[in-house]
Amino acid sequence: MELMAVIVRILALISDACRNAEKLPAAMISCGVVEAAAAIFLAAFKAPGGIFLHHGKAPFYLYYGIIGGVAIFGFAEAWAGFWVSGDLNGRRVVGKTILWVGILPLVLVTALGGFVFMG
Template sequence: MGNALFGLHGDVELGLGDGDGNANAAAEMVEAAHDVTKLRRALFAGGVGQAAAALYLALFRPPAGLFLLNNLLFYSYYVLLVVVVLFGVAEAWVALWVSNQPRRRRGTGMTVLCISVLPMLFLAGIGGSAVLNTLK
């Protein structure tokens, strides 16, 4: 099983890079607007990545900063991370759904891809604050 996971690293067909590890997420999202197969890859990789990052933050990074002001904000940190996990799973499911009839469902896939920027910004903010806290 471990060797199979290492075999996926840098796989061009799965959208995990070009073999040299040079993956650019923003460029992939722009190219996904024009190519249905890239749309499916961007949706699936983005959904799985968001779900994994949110799970990691929920399990291993305690809330910091603004989320420590009161109990409501403290619990909202975990609620938001659970919502991001569920959205990531839904985004990956949409990728599979779009791949069944790519020409007819492209619009829905593009809408979900555009909406997925919001959870990514939230995760980047939370993850960035966690990185800044470790540097202090």
């Protein structure tokens, strides 16, 4: 799939989940898995560039810290999707909050180039 097609599909899942609570667990699981996979591919196959080079070791470690944090958050979001599916009515608000917070790591991975490997 192309970069834009993946982003549009994930955003459509998030939008549908906000309107229909039954789609919330699927959106959380999908978004979490895509975030984690993109972060892992980014860490494995793309070396830090730009501002993360030639400024000492701190930006280099910051790059991999961001990628690691996004991967952990992606796995946690996917697990929360399974948790929300157990009691959809009682956990819907928590699920929507996690899904909306999950947009930031998705943007971070996209900005750092993680979706290049998904195509």
